[in-house]
Amino acid sequence: MPAHRQEHRRRWASVLVAVVAAGLLAGGLNTAWGAEGNLAAGRAATGSAPCTAAETPRTAVTASVRDKFCSAAERPFLQVDLGAPALVGRIVVQHAQAGGEPAAWNTRDFTLSVSADGAAFTAVAAVTGSTAATTAHTVTPVRARYVRLDVTRPTGTGDRAARIAELEVYPAAAPTPSIVPPVSAAPCHGDAPPLLTDFLQGHGHPLTRAACNADVAVYHDAALAAVPAGQTAWATAFTTDVWRYMKDAYGSCAVPRPACERFGEPRPLLALFHRTAGAGAGGTIRYRFDAATGNRATIDVAAGSWADSAMLRDVITHEACHHAEFDGQGVLDSPAFTVWGDSKWAEFCVYDFYVNTGRQADAERVRADFGAGRDALPPGAGPSAWFRDWFLPLWRDGGGRPDVMRRFFELTAEHFPRREYGGGAYAAYTRRMTAGEYVHFTSAAAGQDLSGRAAAAFGTGFDRAQFERARRDFPALTY
Template sequence: MKRYLCYVLLVGGSLFTLATFASKNTAWMAPVVKDTTAAPPLTWKEHWFEHAQVMRRVFSNSSVTVYYDKETPESITWPDTLLTKVWNYTTKTYGAFGKDNRLFVLLHTGKYGGGHPSTYFDGSHDYRNVIDVGHEGDWVSNTGWNLDAAVHEVGHIVEGAAKSVHGSPAFPIWKDSKWMEIYQYDVYRALGWDAEARRWFDMQMKGTDNFPRPGTQWFKNWFYPIYHQYGGAKVLNNFFTLLAVNFPRNGNAYTRDLNWGEFIHFWSGAAGVNLKPQAIIAFGWPASWEEEFLQAQKEFPEVKY
């Protein structure tokens, strides 16, 4: 079985997420999706990882339900409004996430120091779209790490369940946070949170990673140029749409991951232009990618640019 696991730790004040996709199994079957349209319960006992708290419901509307542990004061209300706006924009942009189409927000104070997501495909979290985030400090502020950590996990729900298909074939390529960097920038910008968008943009433009080669600047040389030149949120959404329509799946679950050539091919389709020159700038171009890229064009001819 191919399972999605993401866990975030707070290390030195920075957001650090451990996230993996387990190896694929040829016997993998599409997950059963249960109807969770019943009213959210007043309490919810966690039963995953080391979490075992009874969480209390502190807010609920048709879009978002918020639960706190006993250490998180109910006087903290910004998640109610801000995460409602984030989720409403997300579902408007990428489509519905299950029959309930609701985001469940679980916040902890003084423990865990990070977070993880789960989607409505996953029985581990009772078939709900969940962000479960812990803070070793407090949730008083509605900016900086507090906002970023919560929105980061919402982005994982998008990549793991967009277009009613389970899984993220691009995850082994962009790993934990690269997709989230452009997703979060788009959210902050679209919601008119100019200070947050500028703060986030400046931080990501300076960021470097050691994959696929040392010194790679994913945001500066890949995601932002594509986003800026080829349609903003539209190009981000196009990528998931093309995957859902064209990439191999068994029912409502992807059966394998993208290789690099396919990754560039599908993003080219999303942008409507051959992105090989941009990929060379951002990542280099090993000989194996050329073979994969040409094969992807043959295997997925409906992805056009």
């Protein structure tokens, strides 16, 4: 049995990040796209006269927001030839802010049109007054070879230049059932008793079950139990949505183990909520392989106010994301933890959850917040823009779904050194990854060599010799 690992705790700033005006992110609460690849990537593009020789139309179809198309023409436009007719179902526009420029330069008014022959175009979306960094437009499936963006108001200022970091086109797909079904009443599992004693952080105080369904059991301490139920009910519904998404997105186990699938379902997640003095909020987790928890996945969140807030939504989601990282595959610990810290991975996870459950304003808010972040990670790196230069491109490469990170965790469970316990009931990793190993495993998950992207994103935090050694040490991982 491995030694008990002390739970990690974070304290989040008490000042809420201002909500960025909501864009037109794809998807709704009850549908999710089975996205395939970006049809526009690398295709021929034309447009109005560029601002400079380096900002031509082709720079808007490179599958990267590091370059952009810029045009100060009287009627700026951008047009991409998909190369062959395709059934188009979604168009995504990455505006100025997505490429790291001021939000005031995001395209304000524009029209999207499609054509079979490049001559006769039919409008499929018209937008006015947008302030979003990214706008995603689900359209009635239409067969087209050409997609065109016409800008009528380039910015929210007097600046007349239109700036498009990327124009993405995705094929139509039948909507699939949402992976976050409506919350419904269900009997409590036997592992969610009406009363329990807080087993985290040595608190030892009593907790009362405030709500329960087939997915989560929510407990309140005495201070929170004194708050009117109507003020805290949102947290149960929200936590249920989060945990259902985690189970569907990251709950498949690559190595069969008892009670591994979907985080040990039907056992529910225990959510221990506390009301504290002060305006901040913080959280921690304990693992389902820890005897102290009764082998139950647990999150613990404390806050001064339990009114529905962006800060609390972020903390609850962040903590649930750690379960995908630390025990989702039936293997204890996170080999990549020293590489991405606490926690650049969670930024991918939180953003993806908000996008794919239709929480548009939250997605835009955290995208701006995470995109501005800089961290000296991996160890030895200078300030690195993890979300902007690493995780957001990975998410886009996967069609705006969590699949690349689910695959990363699966490959890690299959191939990274571990020790078995309990007759194979679960395992624990025996060491942490080097940055080179992390990039190698992520490349295999993404199906492409990401060493060049890692060198650009992490600078001195990426060691190519370390990466090449990882390729020799783990030859079964191919891409």
